[in-house]
Amino acid sequence: RKEVEQDPGPFNVPEGATVAFNCTYSNSASQSFFWYRQDCRKEPKLLMSVYSSGNEDGRFTAQLNRASQYISLLIRDSKLSDSATYLCVVNPSGGFQKLVFGTGTRLLVSP
């Protein structure tokens, strides 16, 4: 079983739609969780950290369910510029930033 699993998609949505991605992780002792965004042939960039209480940044909402070991990302009012691959990322040990990446979920927002 992969340490971090995501639905690869692609998710095809129209502009303005709300879309949700889920991710599961296998190590119940994992400490930190993140969503990164990766554009085609580019490096990943941090979108947001994920906290147990849930957190929101503009149109983006992230939630963590430790009991079920899953992480979610909700994007409201999708924009064309949101088209990218969204990577679920876990720090399993809580140590010095040794990150484990999911394969990513591809989002395509169309006009």
Add this chain to the structure above:
Amino acid sequence: GAVVSQHPSRVICKSGTSVKIECRSLDFQATTMFWYRQFPKQSLMLMATSNEGSKATYEQGVEKDKFLINHASLTLSTLTVTSAHPEDSSFYICSVPDRTPNEQFFGPGTRLTVL
């Protein structure tokens, strides 16, 4: 956050040659840097942790004699792919961890193609 550069951005080489990739932290002294590899449609996989002034720590399955890492200063780590083969063709990305525990800053990546 840290600004990270990589050079070259793209390299094409013949099988059997060695390729050196540089990762620089431009505004941040990094005692640790990470090297990742990403094959098409796959996740980033950590290859090794580069430690300034000491030996790198390699992940399981990564050959240390094939992927040589040197972290000679607080701003520069290099990855040398020795005797490259077509299966080494990949996207190599370095990262620098932030002072806070919640972020890594990635270089723009180096796309290696071995013919």
